[in-house]
Amino acid sequence: MKDMIELRSDTFTLPTREMMDAMQEAVLGDDVYGEDPTVRHLEEEAARMLGKEAAILMPSGTMANLASLLAYCPRGSKVLVGNESDIYIYEAAGASVCGGIMYEPIPTQTDGRLAIADLEKAFPLEPEDPQFALPSLICLENPHNRMGGRVLSLSYLEEIRLFANSKGIPVHMDGARLFNASVALGVEASEIAHFADSVQICLSKGLSAPIGSIVAGTKLFIEKVYRLRKMLGGGMRQAGIIAAPGLVALKQMVDRIAIDHAHALRLAKGLAKIPGIVIRVEDVETNMVFFRIEHPKHTWQTLIKAAHERGLNVAELGHGRIRAVTHSGIQSEDIDKAILIVREILS
Template sequence: MASRFLLANVLHRRGNKISNWTLGACCYHMDVGSAELGSDARVIDMRSDVLTKPNKRMRQAMADAVVGDDVFREDPMIHEIQAKVANMFGMEAALFVPSGTMGNLVAMMAHCSNRGDEVILGDKSHLFLFEQGGIAQVAGVHPMPVINRNDGTFSIKELKSKIRPTDDPHQTLTRVVSIENTHNFCGGRVLPLSFIEEVAEVSHEHGLIVHMDGARLMNAAYALDRPPLDLVKKCDSVSMCLSKGLGAPVGSMLAGTTEFIEKTIRCRKVLGGGMRQPGILAAAGLVALSEADMRMAHDHEIASKFAKGIAKIGGSVIEVDVPAVESNIIMLHVVKEGLTSEMFCQRLREVTEEESRKFKDNLTKVVAGPWSTTCVRGVTHFDLSHDDIDRALRKFEYVIKEFSDSL
């Protein structure tokens, strides 16, 4: 009955066009609760690794944190995390900011001293797609996209072709080249060190700055089995999120030269990011950094397990490129004609009467993100267990069979 209901919805919606960007955003705005059948089911939320809750060690560290006014630069926990991250990246200084979006924005504001300066960045980068065009809207920085390949890299030849001449008053001036590691939209792909080095070499030859959006940089470092320093030593600045795979509740870090960080402090202040006693947040971030390897190992292991499981049960409905799952993001491709990612995700969140009878007290709902009309994104994180992945795979298998039989 549920399948017939879904099919009716499909036929009703089939004339509606849904953009990739709209669906990509939907994964953050889904109601995971329900008072309907199966309201007592275990909910396995795979929308994003931002969903992790601070663990007991983090909560205790937050409670015990010695704090001060950070606008006056008097918060000891902020000093500690900034020094730790600067040392970890081999850079002169670091700055704590409330979010990764603010980190990237203040970096562009500090690097681009004149309104109209240009940054070259991937057309599938988070900075280009998912930060509300803040670099243009707020900072007056002009984005020049290059085409991201499926692995998150882009053509060095195209990069060179997009660098502006400095002697033509009709054109803006290129200031920054931005890269993303791991690459979110491309499925958590890890940039090869050789690519980073080549981008940096070309950029620096032309007097350009290299910024790395390293929101999930620790995932990339773990995947390559290299210290974070090795991934950013050719870059001029880097941002890193504490509240994704690392599991802290709030905050991102930005690192670079002392001069750069001093500029970003001013930029952070005008955006409202100067905070009074944020050491309670830094305390959780310090715990997150100390647990990084353990968290990355867990997340990558269960992501690989999930991808391999889907490859076995997907049949003619869902496909996954298992070798492309390099970190904690899994992109599932809907290949069944008449089936959309939105339909599939909606069904994962439901429990039918047949399921209730079959599984009784062992019911499961899975929340995943419809990333485009034919792509579903799943993200593993530390609040998911191996048992959760087993249950999620059982749910996927049940729903896949249902769609295989009904469409």
């Protein structure tokens, strides 16, 4: 719909004119042979920005996370994941299907943390007992999607790093929106990624590229992911047409994420003034706004339907909550109009 205000997800972002031009002008080669110079440039730039030795372009965040888990975890071991994490809920149990890896869901705190005490319980008291699957990886999500785009603090990440070191297992960070976290904390992305052995970032969400994700880590780890990418069907040929807009995204779209955060806060404050909306404005840290409907005549289902009919797209995301996500396609006037639409529906 032409005039639709699209707040269902930041995956609805469209590439900028600079990205489209970059695709047309990209120097190409065969990336399966490692000979696409634009892909190499993107991977080097991503590794630099994330403070890692190497990086690899992946078709999607799901494949990026799956290849990472397969690279770390032997068959019959278990990966510790949050019970509200995207890896656990939205990625089709790929590690179990493809790698014989057991997911152990850890209770997720309201701010996205996995409590050290809960992680500790996942380690058997007698690790030599053959009855138990042994943990081989801890996965964190930062920012945390289903917890409202909440950002993990650097002090907490340091605690996790020390805990993982004490257990002798690595940490993988699902940082699909990692640059939202870096902007929220006012630090470079590398300062956050420093606490994880590997990290996955999406180019196609707030960074607005049309496709692609990156995995970064040590050179040895990336070599393993490279082989697994091929096995999973992710080997791409003239992938520079994907990498070129990704480079523009990393160079031009990071700083503007602060605008998305400001729009999300503006939306949250406006919604909080509407009777029938239940929202915690103080929980809005990035570009996501979660709220509930407590109204005598409306449910989340009827609100979403009525909003769509009036030109506003929002969506339910777990437990009857409605999620609105700001992004580069949203302007200040869209936020004001969205607030007005919800107020009219519930009036």
